[in-house]
Amino acid sequence: MDTRIAVIAIIVEDNRAAEEVNHLLHQYAEYVVGRMGVPYRPKEVSIISVILDAPQDAISALSGKLGMLSGVSTKTVYSKV
Helix, strand or coil, X not given: CCCEEEEEEEEECCHHHHHHHHHHHHHCHHHXXXXXXXXXXXXXXXXXXXXXXXXXXXXXXXXXXHHCCCCEEEEEEECCC
């Protein structure tokens, strides 16, 4: 199975979405290489970056599911290899 390296940047603007974000990330835990989360209190947001080594379909599915959550914005960057 071919995999790609990707980084999903997640901005959580509504803290009520945090539990669902964590649930989705847990569902894809087998592909997660690393994760960093930073609460930015002055703007009342949380910024999370998730590094994945996964099949293209899994990356797209996770990114799409995260992006559909209310109060959550995402952007995905893929490696060229």
